[in-house]
Amino acid sequence: MTEIYLRLVDRILTPILLLIAIFLFLRGHDLPGGGFIAGLVAAAAIELTILALGSAATRDRYGPWLAPLLGIGLMVAVTAALIGMAGGGFFLGRWIQFEVAGETLKLGTPQLFDLGVMLVVVGMAVTYLLRLSEAAETPPPSTKHRETRP
Amino acid sequence: MTPHPTVLILPVALPLFLGAFSLLFQSMAPDRRVALQRILAGLGLFANMAVAGFLLFWVLQRGPQAFQLGLWPAPFGITVYLDTLTALMLAMVGLLSLLIYPFALETIDPERARLGFFPMLLFLLMGANGAFITGDLFNLYVFYEVLLMASFVLLTLGGTPSQINGGIRYVVLNLMGSMMLLLGAGITYGTLGTLNMAHIAVRMAEAPYTVQAVIAGLLLVAFGAKAAAFPAFFWLPSSYHTPHPVVTALFSGVLTKVGVYSLFRVFPLFFPTLLATWQPLLLTVAGLTMVIGVLGAFAQPTIRRLLSFHIISQIGYMLMGLGVALSPSTYGVGFGLALAILFLIHNQLVKTALLLGGGAVELEMGTGKLSELGGLVHSRPLQATLFLVAAFALAGFPPTSGFIGKLGLLEVTFAAGQWPIAAVSVFVSLLTTMSMIRLWQSIFWGKPRLSPPPGVRAPGRALWTTTPSAILVALSLAIGVAAQPMLTLVQTAASQAIDRAGYVRTVNPELTEQDRSLPLGIQSQRSEKAGG
Numbered sequence: 001m002t003e004i005y006l007r008l009v010d011r012i013l014t015p016i017l018l019l020i021a022i023f024l025f026l027r028g029h030d031l032p033g034g035g036f037i038a039g040l041v042a043a044a045a046i047e048l049t050i051l052a053l054g055s056a057a058t059r060d061r062y063g064p065w066l067a068p069l070l071g072i073g074l075m076v077a078v079t080a081a082l083i084g085m086a087g088g089g090f091f092l093g094r095w096i097q098f099e100v101a102g103e104t105l106k107l108g109t110p111q112l113f114d115l116g117v118m119l120v121v122v123g124m125a126v127t128y129l130l131r132l133s134e135a136a137e138t139p140p141p142s143t144k145h146r147e148t149r150p
Numbered sequence: 151m152t153p154h155p156t157v158l159i160l161p162v163a164l165p166l167f168l169g170a171f172s173l174l175f176q177s178m179a180p181d182r183r184v185a186l187q188r189i190l191a192g193l194g195l196f197a198n199m200a201v202a203g204f205l206l207f208w209v210l211q212r213g214p215q216a217f218q219l220g221l222w223p224a225p226f227g228i229t230v231y232l233d234t235l236t237a238l239m240l241a242m243v244g245l246l247s248l249l250i251y252p253f254a255l256e257t258i259d260p261e262r263a264r265l266g267f268f269p270m271l272l273f274l275l276m277g278a279n280g281a282f283i284t285g286d287l288f289n290l291y292v293f294y295e296v297l298l299m300a301s302f303v304l305l306t307l308g309g310t311p312s313q314i315n316g317g318i319r320y321v322v323l324n325l326m327g328s329m330m331l332l333l334g335a336g337i338t339y340g341t342l343g344t345l346n347m348a349h350i351a352v353r354m355a356e357a358p359y360t361v362q363a364v365i366a367g368l369l370l371v372a373f374g375a376k377a378a379a380f381p382a383f384f385w386l387p388s389s390y391h392t393p394h395p396v397v398t399a400l401f402s403g404v405l406t407k408v409g410v411y412s413l414f415r416v417f418p419l420f421f422p423t424l425l426a427t428w429q430p431l432l433l434t435v436a437g438l439t440m441v442i443g444v445l446g447a448f449a450q451p452t453i454r455r456l457l458s459f460h461i462i463s464q465i466g467y468m469l470m471g472l473g474v475a476l477s478p479s480t481y482g483v484g485f486g487l488a489l490a491i492l493f494l495i496h497n498q499l500v501k502t503a504l505l506l507g508g509g510a511v512e513l514e515m516g517t518g519k520l521s522e523l524g525g526l527v528h529s530r531p532l533q534a535t536l537f538l539v540a541a542f543a544l545a546g547f548p549p550t551s552g553f554i555g556k557l558g559l560l561e562v563t564f565a566a567g568q569w570p571i572a573a574v575s576v577f578v579s580l581l582t583t584m585s586m587i588r589l590w591q592s593i594f595w596g597k598p599r600l601s602p603p604p605g606v607r608a609p610g611r612a613l614w615t616t617t618p619s620a621i622l623v624a625l626s627l628a629i630g631v632a633a634q635p636m637l638t639l640v641q642t643a644a645s646q647a648i649d650r651a652g653y654v655r656t657v658n659p660e661l662t663e664q665d666r667s668l669p670l671g672i673q674s675q676r677s678e679k680a681g682g
Contacts, residue, residue: 063177064177067176067177068173068174068175068176068177070173070176071170071171071172071173071174071175071176072174074166074169074170074173075167075170075171075174078163078166078167078170081163082163084220085156087221088154088156088221089156089218089219089220089221090156090159090163090217090219090220091219091220092220092221093220
């Protein structure tokens, strides 16, 4: 088991970071932010879990989703582009509006595309991070061999 | 019936969609996942070939076509542009990737298939198609990156030390090329204020010589590095012999050729005057590429190392065609470019055939070392014949496509008065012949020195591995025997590629009438002349 303070930080910070990621994602519609940066923040949150609980536990938690996430993200992005075809152009922006508690909300294909980007980034970054920490956790097998070299 | 212009995006969207779709099954059992990915890749390659064939047919009927992504008018949106040259390249790459598919199905090992060989094939296709069809300089850079990443994965798939070694050289040197391209695109945007290729073509004519020269130089270095031209060719021979043979065969038909295509596209469009003033530079690069490639080939100990040096050498001929692209000849301006395109197509056919043949030998005998092979003509007469014909096509003997290409190129260089480069190219052809005969002899002639390792040659395998190269060789012979239809085709392609006004008109007719002035701080050539 790792240090208790890391686990504590993970408990507190990971949900907050994931919320920040969602905030950045939504803000990116017309302000600085967006899917790429939100994906990186979400990956940082998951990296915290890797540090606190180890890669095996993290893989148990997210594993089944992680491998196909890249494909899902790409599919979402392509779908956003394909929706534009309904209006006559690949990647044509399409929006829907609806009222929630007196506020008008707009959802559109740019956001859907951004969601795809975010999923791809999370999938890629977390896969890298998991592989890296797995490599760090297993001792290098060839240490002895290297020492005997002249 | 006129199809909706959105079909122009299909060469990119289709492989992307199917590639992404085949990544969805990552948590499935490996066997079932690979089976699914094989089917999806086959479907994708077949559909892509159908789309490319249709686009070629369409563009021959209706002339060049353009489409704006998201319907944003040029120069604000990303433009997709299709003319005969683009359609030809799409069809060629579609054909090659379709033909290597059965070879890959038969020979790729389960480990590499499990690691994602088949989805990566689709992503590679997407990158190449995108680089062909885009009409936006920055977008071109993006597709080069897609191509680079997909090819890097294919190159290192399997992860043997030699692959990692070759892969690192490949990716580092190619990233430098990409940086040059990005720098060129950045300077273009900074000086001309646009990245749309049609708009660049309009404004580049107004730009002062320094701006033109800097951008042309950067693009020449970038695309030259991608095409493995002298002096930035080192990445190719140090990486092409390391992956699975089918990957090498595919790369030889796709990767370097995308760089050559970009040169063919960008130079006549942006810098028609520089093609004349820089002719000595282009021809020098072409000559050095030819000579160094072919001399390097003499020192190589294995099939694929030898053939990868010949890839470089042949790139020199295409650059020679670019050098005389706009030189006047008896067949009109642009005949040089037409022959360069013909030579490019010929080379894609023949080189892939050679690498597939050599790859099949390497897989079956368990080694590609020339000193250990020999005498295979007794056990594989068909393979030996195909390899011999392809070798002579590469050297430029009649009645193959290589003869037509080289003869035509010689005629244009003579007409342009460029005797030295013509002499060099003839000399290099001679050396190529020697080298190829030596290669054929050491693989197929003499006494069998090595018995194939047991269990490698499964019954029925030869059908899958030989048919693709047979089709490629047959196509090369067909072009050589009945040259006229192909010549007409490439002449159409070249005349459209050098037609700058037509390009601009197709993309957006308003561009020429709009304000042609450059952004503040850049003095236009006209005012420069007026002032001086």
